[in-house]
Amino acid sequence: MKILTGNDLKSGAVTWWAGNGWSLHVEDAVDVGTDAETILAREEAARRVVSGYAIDAEKTADGVRPAHIKDRIRAVGPTVRLDLSLKPADPAAGNWVI
Amino acid sequence: MVEVQLRFRDDDAVADPAVTVDAFGDQTNAAAVRIEPGDDARDLLPHLERIRLVEVNFPSFGDGRGYSAARILREAGYTGELRAVGDVAVDQLHAMRRCGFDAFAPEHPLDPAHTERAFATWPEVYQATTDDRTPIWKLRHG
Amino acid sequence: MYKYDQYDQAMVDARVAEFRDQVRRRLDGTLPEDKFRPLRLMNGLYLQLHAYMLRVAVPYGTLSSAQMRVLGDIADKYDRGYGHFTTRQNIQYNWIKLEDAPDILADLAKVEMHAIQTSGNCIRNISSDQYAGATADELIDPRPYAELLRQWSSFHPEFSYLPRKFKIAVIASATDRAAMRLHDIGIEIVRNEQGEIGAAFYVGGGMGRTPMIAPCINAFVPLDQLITYSEACLRVYNRYGRRDNKYKARIKILVHELGKDEYTRQVEAEFAHLLSQGIEPPLAELERIKVQFADPAFETGLPDSVDRSDPDFAVWVDRNTAAHRVPGYAIVTISLKPVGGIPGDATADQIRLMADLAKEYSFDELRVTHAQNIVLPHVRKADLYALWTKLDEAGLSTANLDTIGDIIACPGLDYCSLANARSIPVAQKISERFAGREAEIGELKLKISGCINACGHHHAGHIGILGVDRKGTENYQLLLGGSEGADTSLGQITGPGFDEDGIVGAIEKATEVYLANKQGEERFLDTYRRVGMAPFKEAIYG
Ligand code: SF4
Numbered sequence: 001m002k003i004l005t006g007n008d009l010k011s012g013a014v015t016w017w018a019g020n021g022w023s024l025h026v027e028d029a030v031d032v033g034t035d036a037e038t039i040l041a042r043e044e045a046a047r048r049v050v051s052g053y054a055i056d057a058e059k060t061a062d063g064v065r066p067a068h069i070k071d072r073i074r075a076v077g078p079t080v081r082l083d084l085s086l087k088p089a090d091p092a093a094g095n096w097v098i
Numbered sequence: 099m100v101e102v103q104l105r106f107r108d109d110d111a112v113a114d115p116a117v118t119v120d121a122f123g124d125q126t127n128a129a130a131v132r133i134e135p136g137d138d139a140r141d142l143l144p145h146l147e148r149i150r151l152v153e154v155n156f157p158s159f160g161d162g163r164g165y166s167a168a169r170i171l172r173e174a175g176y177t178g179e180l181r182a183v184g185d186v187a188v189d190q191l192h193a194m195r196r197c198g199f200d201a202f203a204p205e206h207p208l209d210p211a212h213t214e215r216a217f218a219t220w221p222e223v224y225q226a227t228t229d230d231r232t233p234i235w236k237l238r239h240g
Numbered sequence: 241m242y243k244y245d246q247y248d249q250a251m252v253d254a255r256v257a258e259f260r261d262q263v264r265r266r267l268d269g270t271l272p273e274d275k276f277r278p279l280r281l282m283n284g285l286y287l288q289l290h291a292y293m294l295r296v297a298v299p300y301g302t303l304s305s306a307q308m309r310v311l312g313d314i315a316d317k318y319d320r321g322y323g324h325f326t327t328r329q330n331i332q333y334n335w336i337k338l339e340d341a342p343d344i345l346a347d348l349a350k351v352e353m354h355a356i357q358t359s360g361n362c363i364r365n366i367s368s369d370q371y372a373g374a375t376a377d378e379l380i381d382p383r384p385y386a387e388l389l390r391q392w393s394s395f396h397p398e399f400s401y402l403p404r405k406f407k408i409a410v411i412a413s414a415t416d417r418a419a420m421r422l423h424d425i426g427i428e429i430v431r432n433e434q435g436e437i438g439a440a441f442y443v444g445g446g447m448g449r450t451p452m453i454a455p456c457i458n459a460f461v462p463l464d465q466l467i468t469y470s471e472a473c474l475r476v477y478n479r480y481g482r483r484d485n486k487y488k489a490r491i492k493i494l495v496h497e498l499g500k501d502e503y504t505r506q507v508e509a510e511f512a513h514l515l516s517q518g519i520e521p522p523l524a525e526l527e528r529i530k531v532q533f534a535d536p537a538f539e540t541g542l543p544d545s546v547d548r549s550d551p552d553f554a555v556w557v558d559r560n561t562a563a564h565r566v567p568g569y570a571i572v573t574i575s576l577k578p579v580g581g582i583p584g585d586a587t588a589d590q591i592r593l594m595a596d597l598a599k600e601y602s603f604d605e606l607r608v609t610h611a612q613n614i615v616l617p618h619v620r621k622a623d624l625y626a627l628w629t630k631l632d633e634a635g636l637s638t639a640n641l642d643t644i645g646d647i648i649a650c651p652g653l654d655y656c657s658l659a660n661a662r663s664i665p666v667a668q669k670i671s672e673r674f675a676g677r678e679a680e681i682g683e684l685k686l687k688i689s690g691c692i693n694a695c696g697h698h699h700a701g702h703i704g705i706l707g708v709d710r711k712g713t714e715n716y717q718l719l720l721g722g723s724e725g726a727d728t729s730l731g732q733i734t735g736p737g738f739d740e741d742g743i744v745g746a747i748e749k750a751t752e753v754y755l756a757n758k759q760g761e762e763r764f765l766d767t768y769r770r771v772g773m774a775p776f777k778e779a780i781y782g
Contacts, residue, residue: 007292009338011337012337014289078664162402165397165400166478173514209270221250224391224394225396225397233521234248238528239525
């Protein structure tokens with residue numbers, strides 16, 4: 001699947017396109033098919049996202065999994081500071097990245 | 099031609115179309131010349147008396163060669179109009195002015211409120227250039 | 241330390257106002273991202289993997305206690321309770337909100353600090369020797385010259401849109417602690433045969449994709465021509481540096497392609513012209529700055545010995561202190577490399593504690609080192625034990641300076657959007673694997689970069705590690721034999737890369753080769769230089 005990610009313009013937080021807005025959670029990401037450019041152009045113009053781009057991902061039993069490690073790290077947070085990640089209580093979060 | 103939006107001179111604007119640096123050397127009567135980023139401003143130095151307008155083109159604001167071109171001309175004593183054209187944004191105006199530009203023809207017109215603020219941003223300056231501002235070190239030591 | 245006068249203060253205040261206006265225009269839609277990006281970068285604001293990152297300038301690595309304290313407070317107030325000291329003697333925060341950035345700059349301006357030109361294609365924050373003003377091996381304190389250059393390079397009207405970033409280092413000691421020859425311009429303050437002080441200019445060094453050691457283009461520039469000469473070096477670069485390819489845009493490529501002699505000829509011609517332009521501040525300005533770097537009130541007649549009865553303390557004294565030029569004092573390096581920790585990271589509390597300790601024990605002064613540690617430059621030897629005790633309680637007493645555990649590591653793929661691989665987990669594994677073997681292995685500078693940009697200085701490590709992307713997985717290349725001191729050299733790649741565990745194993749083998757071949761007092765680097773790559777290669781791949 002193709003999903004969209006970027007950063008929230010004001011806070012800089014990593015966000016994922018969830019179909020009707022941006023979510024902090026990669027699990028909410030939806031397949032945008034061939035609409036990536038249209039959505040990104042509209043959302044960047046509306047200043048809801050900055051530095052947006054489309055990536056490959058797959059739907060797994062654990063949810064949406066970006067194809068590249070860089071985007072998996074973006075989804076979780078720094079692997080060396082999982083206490084600051086979105087799932088600080090999940091000791092397996094680091095393994096999911098790799 | 100893009101309109102000159104800001105001009106800090108009292109003389110009449112030169113209406114002649116600006117020719118390229120290459121063409122300029124052969125055209126003994128041309129009074130206006132246009133410098134592209136890759137041109138050597140020093141090629142113009144033998145002809146300064148007859149030049150009344152130099153346009154320095156900034157095809158992209160990130161290409162800073164035009165700042166050096168402007169200073170080189172002013173340091174050589176050029177007193178005619180020095181016009182920045184192309185991708186000129188409000189946040190570059192102050193530095194351009196300090197390098198000797200005294201006219202601006204941005205391809206996208208600038209908001210006058212913003213330009214006014216841009217020129218008023220810096221209370222003092224650290225460096226000496228050919229403009230009339232006194233650098234901080236001179237203020238300190240007279 | 242340098243104190244701002246009303247002019248310096250007015251300039252940083254103006255910068256805060258300017259950036260506040262730029263952020264406002266970005267948020268209200270007047271300024272699109274492609275135009276805003278270079279402006280925010282010139283204020284040290286990046287968009288990184290997880291958020292905005294703000295890099296704050298620490299000019300020539302020198303800080304007062306009050307400034308250090310504010311750095312801790314910013315970590316708490318606007319970030320997530322920590323900061324990261326960088327290989328360019330700065331500090332960066334990883335979780336900044338765009339909306340907060342102007343307020344942070346305003347807080348910094350209150351203590352004479354800023355984030356001016358800590359990124360972007362302009363002249364960056366100027367680095368220097370972390371032992372400046374304290375070490376016995378320097379000719380003179382290099383920082384006044386760095387401050388003179390700081391003012392000249394701040395908001396320079398001609399040089400804000402250079403082909404690429406531009407880094408300057410200023411030192412005044414033959415023991416180069418600032419990797420001077422790996423900068424775009426390295427300046428060494430020297431004395432000539434007539435006994436006059438001047439500046440030797442080394443131009444065109446750098447790491448990154450094409451590492452180069454800067455050649456000396458002028459062995460003696462008089463002090464009253466320092467700014468003019470720098471301006472000439474920059475103007476030639478601004479005009480002729482390549483702009484067609486970002487990887488070939490650094491001045492090292494220009495110097496390399498023109499040849500050192502032709503580049504020098506052009507600089508000298510520009511210099512001759514600029515000498516008539518009156519752009520050089522008078523020597524009185526240098527004197528004004530120098531006065532502010534005068535010695536603190538050192539005491540005389542202090543005991544020069546240290547009570548070494550506590551063995552842990554004695555190890556730390558041997559490892560982490562250096563000779564001071566005044567009897568009875570020592571230079572202390574606080575390692576930010578605890579075993580298994582994140583190199584260069586410090587919590588807000590640790591930052592404030594170091595500020596307090598500097599106030600109590602080091603005449604109010606601290607330094608940031610390019611090896612991502614903190615220095616207290618002027619500590620009475622009689623106070624070392626008390627200082628060590630307090631550091632120990634805060635987890636800051638790791639005795640590993642310049643050993644294998646004192647790893648330089650860039651943020652890598654855990655934070656950096658340009659990274660190919662993570663650096664920090666590799667550093668953590670190595671530091672854990674070799675903990676306790678500092679005395680046995682001795683001086684060994686290990687440096688890790690998460691991509692070819694080489695922020696972790698891997699080319700200059702006795703052992704260097706470079707993270708690469710091999711078909712979507714992290715892979716690590718190993719380099720041996722780099723150095724950044726007076727004997728600068730570039731490391732050589734051993735061969736095929738490794739995964740994360742493999743690289744740790746390979747380093748273990750390299751240290752075994754060293755220990756087996758070591759003669760006398762040889763360091764790892766000395767042995768490598770004597771025996772060459774072959775035995776290492778054989779052990780690692782054989
Ligand atoms: S070396 Fe590469 S990965 Fe490391 S901080 Fe620099 S750009 Fe980022």
